Amino acid sequence: MHPIYTFDKSMELIRRAMNVIPAGIYGHLGPAEGCHIPIDAYPKYCDRAKGSYFWDVDGNRFIDYMCAYGPNILGYNDPDVDEAAARQREKGDCTTAPSPVMIDFADLMVDTVKSADWAFFAKNGNDVTSLAVMTARAHTRRKKIVFFKGYYHGVSPWTQKIDYAGIMPEDVMHNIYVDWNDADALREVFENNRGQIAAVIGQPYMHGNFADNILPAQAFWQTVRKLCDENGTILIVDDVRAGFRLDLAGSDHYFGFEADLICFCKAIANGYNVSALCGKDFLKTTVSGLSYTGSYWMSAVPFAAGIACIEKMKRIDSPRILIEKGEKLKTGLIETATKHGLDIHVSGVPSLFYLRLADDPSLMLHQRWISECVRRGVYFTNHHNHFINAALSDEDIRETIEIADEAFTAIGK
Amino acid sequence: MHPIYTFDKSMELIRRAMNVIPAGIYGHLGPAEGCHIPIDAYPKYCDRAKGSYFWDVDGNRFIDYMCAYGPNILGYNDPDVDEAAARQREKGDCTTAPSPVMIDFADLMVDTVKSADWAFFAKNGNDVTSLAVMTARAHTRRKKIVFFKGYYHGVSPWTQKIDYAGIMPEDVMHNIYVDWNDADALREVFENNRGQIAAVIGQPYMHGNFADNILPAQAFWQTVRKLCDENGTILIVDDVRAGFRLDLAGSDHYFGFEADLICFCKAIANGYNVSALCGKDFLKTTVSGLSYTGSYWMSAVPFAAGIACIEKMKRIDSPRILIEKGEKLKTGLIETATKHGLDIHVSGVPSLFYLRLADDPSLMLHQRWISECVRRGVYFTNHHNHFINAALSDEDIRETIEIADEAFTAIGK
Numbered sequence: 090m091h092p093i094y095t096f097d098k099s100m101e102l103i104r105r106a107m108n109v110i111p112a113g114i115y116g117h118l119g120p121a122e123g124c125h126i127p128i129d130a131y132p133k134y135c136d137r138a139k140g141s142y143f144w145d146v147d148g149n150r151f152i153d154y155m156c157a158y159g160p161n162i163l164g165y166n167d168p169d170v171d172e173a174a175a176r177q178r179e180k181g182d183c184t185t186a187p188s189p190v191m192i193d194f195a196d197l198m199v200d201t202v203k204s205a206d207w208a209f210f211a212k213n214g215n216d217v218t219s220l221a222v223m224t225a226r227a228h229t230r231r232k233k234i235v236f237f238k239g240y241y242h243g244v245s246p247w248t249q250k251i252d253y254a255g256i257m258p259e260d261v262m263h264n265i266y267v268d269w270n271d272a273d274a275l276r277e278v279f280e281n282n283r284g285q286i287a288a289v290i291g292q293p294y295m296h297g298n299f300a301d302n303i304l305p306a307q308a309f310w311q312t313v314r315k316l317c318d319e320n321g322t323i324l325i326v327d328d329v330r331a332g333f334r335l336d337l338a339g340s341d342h343y344f345g346f347e348a349d350l351i352c353f354c355k356a357i358a359n360g361y362n363v364s365a366l367c368g369k370d371f372l373k374t375t376v377s378g379l380s381y382t383g384s385y386w387m388s389a390v391p392f393a394a395g396i397a398c399i400e401k402m403k404r405i406d407s408p409r410i411l412i413e414k415g416e417k418l419k420t421g422l423i424e425t426a427t428k429h430g431l432d433i434h435v436s437g438v439p440s441l442f443y444l445r446l447a448d449d450p451s452l453m454l455h456q457r458w459i460s461e462c463v464r465r466g467v468y469f470t471n472h473h474n475h476f477i478n479a480a481l482s483d484e485d486i487r488e489t490i491e492i493a494d495e496a497f498t499a500i501g502k
Numbered sequence: 503m504h505p506i507y508t509f510d511k512s513m514e515l516i517r518r519a520m521n522v523i524p525a526g527i528y529g530h531l532g533p534a535e536g537c538h539i540p541i542d543a544y545p546k547y548c549d550r551a552k553g554s555y556f557w558d559v560d561g562n563r564f565i566d567y568m569c570a571y572g573p574n575i576l577g578y579n580d581p582d583v584d585e586a587a588a589r590q591r592e593k594g595d596c597t598t599a600p601s602p603v604m605i606d607f608a609d610l611m612v613d614t615v616k617s618a619d620w621a622f623f624a625k626n627g628n629d630v631t632s633l634a635v636m637t638a639r640a641h642t643r644r645k646k647i648v649f650f651k652g653y654y655h656g657v658s659p660w661t662q663k664i665d666y667a668g669i670m671p672e673d674v675m676h677n678i679y680v681d682w683n684d685a686d687a688l689r690e691v692f693e694n695n696r697g698q699i700a701a702v703i704g705q706p707y708m709h710g711n712f713a714d715n716i717l718p719a720q721a722f723w724q725t726v727r728k729l730c731d732e733n734g735t736i737l738i739v740d741d742v743r744a745g746f747r748l749d750l751a752g753s754d755h756y757f758g759f760e761a762d763l764i765c766f767c768k769a770i771a772n773g774y775n776v777s778a779l780c781g782k783d784f785l786k787t788t789v790s791g792l793s794y795t796g797s798y799w800m801s802a803v804p805f806a807a808g809i810a811c812i813e814k815m816k817r818i819d820s821p822r823i824l825i826e827k828g829e830k831l832k833t834g835l836i837e838t839a840t841k842h843g844l845d846i847h848v849s850g851v852p853s854l855f856y857l858r859l860a861d862d863p864s865l866m867l868h869q870r871w872i873s874e875c876v877r878r879g880v881y882f883t884n885h886h887n888h889f890i891n892a893a894l895s896d897e898d899i900r901e902t903i904e905i906a907d908e909a910f911t912a913i914g915k
Contacts, residue, residue: 102602109608109620111786116795118600134602135802138594146602155598160797165594175588181551181578183773185568185881187531189515189547189559195522207522212625212775213796223659223668232670244794245658246636254791255636257645259672329797355797360596362625362775362798373524378667381657382529383626384573384742384768385775389548468598 091465091492098146099133117158124155124470130460138165140480143468151468152485156476159330159355162411163401164480170359170397177393188389194396198367201399203338204326204347205367209376211386214329214354215243217366218290220381221350222247224368225288225323228375232263233282235289235322239269239297242290242327269295270306275313279320289317290325293340294437299452299472301445302437310346317349323372329354329364334440334476336408337399339367343408361394408440411477414486415439418477421490429497443474454500461496504878504905507562512546515559530571537568537883543873551578553893556881564881565898569889572743572768575824576814577893583772583810590806601802607809611780614812616751617739617760618780622789624799627742627767628656630779631703633794634763635660637781638701638736641788645676646695648702648735652682652710655703655740682708683719688726692733702730703738706753707850712865712885714858715850723759730762736785742767742777747853747889749821750812752780756821774807821853824890827899828852831890834903842910856887867913874909 103120106113114120114133125131132145141164144150156162163170177190191210198208211217222234234247242248246260265282267274269291279286291313295303317324326348328340333356336343341351349372354364362385368376401407419435419442426433432447446455452471459471467489469475516533519526525534527546538544545558554577557563569575576583590603604623611621624630635647647660655661659673678695680687682704692699704726708716730737739761741753746769749756754764762785767777775798781789814820832848832855839846845860859868865884872884880902882888 102605106605106608109612110605111620111622112790114600114604114800115622115790116799118598118795118800132599135594135597135599136601137592138597143594143597143599145599151598153598157596157598158797160596161598165597166592171591178584179550179579181548181556183570183573183775184548184551184556184578185531185564185566185570185574186545186548186556186558187527188549191527192515192519192523195519199522207524209524209528212798213629215796216626219658226670227668232672244796245632247659249793253793254788255640257639257676259645259675262672263670360798360801362596362801362804364797375667377525377528377534380662380666382531383628383657384571384777385625385773386529387527387531388773388775391775 091495094147094149094464094466096132096145096147102146103133124473126456126471127460130463140164141478141482141485149466151466152489153468154475155468155470156478157360159476160360161478162333162356162407163359163398164478167359167401169401170394173397174361174390174394177390180389182390183385183388187387188392190389190392190396191387194392197396197399198365201337201403202351202367203342204351204369206370207368207373209366210392211364211366212362212383213243214352214364215245216383217352217354217364218242218248218327218329219245220366220376220379221325221352222288222290223379223381224350224372224376225325227379228323228372229287229321231285231287233265233286234263235265235267235275235278235286237269237291237295238266239295239300240292269303270309272309272312275316279316286320286322288323288325289313290327292327293331293335293344296330296437296441296443296474301434302443302474305344310344314346323349325349326351328352331441332356333402334408334411335438337402357398358391358395359398361391363391363395405479407479410479411440412438414481415442415477418486418489421486422493425490425494425497429501431497437474440477441474444469457500458496461499462492465492465495467492504908507560507877507879509542509545509558509560511559516546537886539869539884540873543876553577554891554895554898562879564879565902566881567888568881568883569891570773572889573773574891575746575769575820576772576811577891580772580814582814583774583807586810587774587803587807590803593802595803596798596801600800601805603802603805603809604800607805610809610812611778614750614816615764615780616755617764617782619783620781620786622779623805624777625775625796626656627765627777628658629796630765630767630777631655631661631740631742632658633779633789633792634738634765635701635703636792636794637763637785637789638738640792641736641785642700642734644698644700646678646699647676648678648680648688648691648699650682650704650708651679652708652713653705682716683722685722685725688729692729699733699735701736701738702726703740705740706744706748706757709743709850709854709856709887714847715856715887718757723757727759736762738762739764741765744854745769746815747821747824748851750815770811771804771808772811774804776804776808818892820892823892824853825851827894828855828890831899831902834899835906838903838907838910842914844910850887853890854887857882870913871909874912875905878905878908880905
């Protein structure tokens with residue numbers, strides 16, 4: 090039996106944080122938007138991390154299935170990535186002229202990503218999804234953008250919801266929302282907005298929150314591609330979350346089509362701060378003509394880290410091994426749930442799987458199970474997809490299944 | 503006499519970069535938007551940097567007065583900042599839960615910055631200027647934003663110009679532009695838009711491009727503050743560029759007023775990737791309620807670097823020494839120009855001085871002089887303010903004046 094964790098120091102620290110930080114922890118790592126449901130089952134602050142684990146400030150160790158919400162793909166503090174970054178840091182990071190390592194990284198992205206003829210680097214996923222939309226608008230001289238319901242493309246006003254705080258109706262007035270996998274609805278939107286749609290933007294598959302993740306229907310992306318071609322519309326793939334966990338050549342390549350613009354962040358440099366917009370040659374001049382830059386965007390250390398990360402991902406064929414690890418975990422979780430008479434749905438590609446206990450419409454049983462797992466050292470979330478990293482061992486998976494089993498027993502009582 | 507530099511490897515590299523990166527180098531470090539006028543006088547790529555210098559890929563050494571456009575404030579690769587960052591990196595950087603170092607950094611910002619009751623960290627200056635505007639709109643439930651002509655607040659659509667590529671009229675339809683230092687015009691704008699102005703956003707003084715920088719007129723900021731108070735409007739200071747080079751308590755403090763929201767980036771962590779929005783207590787709940795986050799925003803290494811940077815800036819009283827160094831340089835440049843019968847205008851606060859040769863309306867003589875400086879190892883720009891860092895020595899300043907002298911001789915021929 091695994092011991093039950095407590096979070097006294099975490100709770101003490103978050104009380105201190107509330108004084109000087111909005112919400113104590115804001116955003117996706119915070120109690121409000123993050124995975125901390127129920128709030129008392131989750132650690133709030135991390136002391137250290139290594140490989141597939143992090144240790145919280147109370148000394149509890151977690152097998153981490155969130156991977157910093159994606160960036161940790163090779164394992165925390167991967168020695169190859171850290172060494173490449175440290176070597177570059179000795180030479181220089183954020184300097185008045187960029188380092189040639191920027192060109193090396195762009196070359197590698199173009200060699201690696203099928204639909205990439207060029208790469209533009211920034212800091213956040215949001216920087217590059219926003220750049221993609223601006224590029225589409227500049228190139229087409231049109232305004233409307235089609236989104237798939239359930240999307241997440243960052244935090245800029247253009248991609249938020251009309252009823253969110255700080256957002257004006259004008260920010261989202263040219264947005265059109267279509268159901269995921271509904272080719273007929275998309276066709277109708279194109280017919281009703283002829284010559285007006287600048288871009289369709291989509292994640293490679295629907296990995297929304299509080300719902301099973303949904304892969305693209307047969308030929309869906311090919312239909313989207315065809316409709317974009319017929320209408321002179323730019324097809325943007327937001328691969329910020331799924332990128333490099335499905336296919337190193339891009340998640341569009343995994344699903345058998347080519348984007349015009351594709352956005353990367355998260356797994357691109359194993360946690361070093363960099364994002365990239367890649368795209369087709371015909372859009373390069375348009376991108377060059379935009380006013381778009383930032384203080385740290387050409388820092389050399391994240392480029393060196395990115396090169397080491399992508400080269401290692403190629404060497405170990407990371408999508409294949411991450412999907413295999415995810416499959417192994419999925420099989421184990423389903424077997425264990427079945428033993429307890431429970432039906433667990435594991436959706437999405439296994440390298441970024443989503444969990445849900447079936448026959449539980451209020452999600453309360455699911456929440457209880459998840460929290461029993463977290464309290465025993467398996468960091469799951471109850472409403473967001475998870476992430477697999479390459480340092481996750483068979484022994485970690487075995488221990489995860491064991492804890493899942495104990496957690497099922499706990500909620501059965 | 504100093505040798506004249508050549509840039510063969512830089513030119514070779516930029517030709518290679520053009521294949522895989524839009525514009526070869528985009529944004530403020532690139533030939534198009536950057537300081538590279540004339541283009542053949544400037545190095546394009548940096549090999550390494552240390553203290554007050556960087557060395558380009560051709561092996562040329564520059565005394566660097568751009569400081570990566572601001573981030574380098576203590577000298578490149580400052581040992582204290584780098585050591586604190588390396589120590590934190592061993593524990594963890596971008597992890598599933600944030601490190602408590604985030605709270606320590608927020609505490610330090612609140613202790614240091616006069617108008618800060620809290621701190622919200624992100625990655626870019628643009629992230630926090632955008633957050634400030636969203637916060638003002640959410641808090642006031644108003645839409646209009648007042649800007650001072652000549653402003654730069656980042657690259658998001660709301661702060662770009664209506665005729666820029668990728669920008670829609672809707673993006674900027676609630677923007678009002680007022681002349682800098684024109685209190686009467688601002689008063690009139692408030693009268694004509696009663697109950698509609700969410701925020702006034704301004705840099706602490708006008709440090710625009712291609713023009714002498716202009717300090718606030720007597721009592722100007724106090725009038726702005728009063729008008730904001732009378733109208734329930736949020737006063738946002740964009741201290742991204744000037745922050746920590748005028749006053750560690752904030753540039754609003756330097757000019758004798760208090761902002762409601764103040765934006766920092768650049769000099770906050772000596773080049774490590776972090777930015778901060780700080781503000782008054784009455785806006786904390788509003789900020790907490792916005793949907794605003796990013797993959798790397800709570801990475802611990804830049805927080806540790808920021809703490810070490812701010813503590814060192816306090817220890818050495820960096821604004822005072824940077825202003826003194828700038829004064830010394832200014833005096834030397836004016837004396838040298840006078841010797842050549844030329845009148846050089848040095849505007850702005852000396853720690854971020856702007857240079858212009860007078861009686862040169864086409865700016866061509868100025869450009870020639872600047873380029874002769876750069877070719878001899880002094881990295882000046884001809885249309886942007888400069889930055890002083892704490893590693894700049896008296897010997898560097900002496901050598902700069904010597905090179906300036908040789909450059910004046912060269913343009914006189």
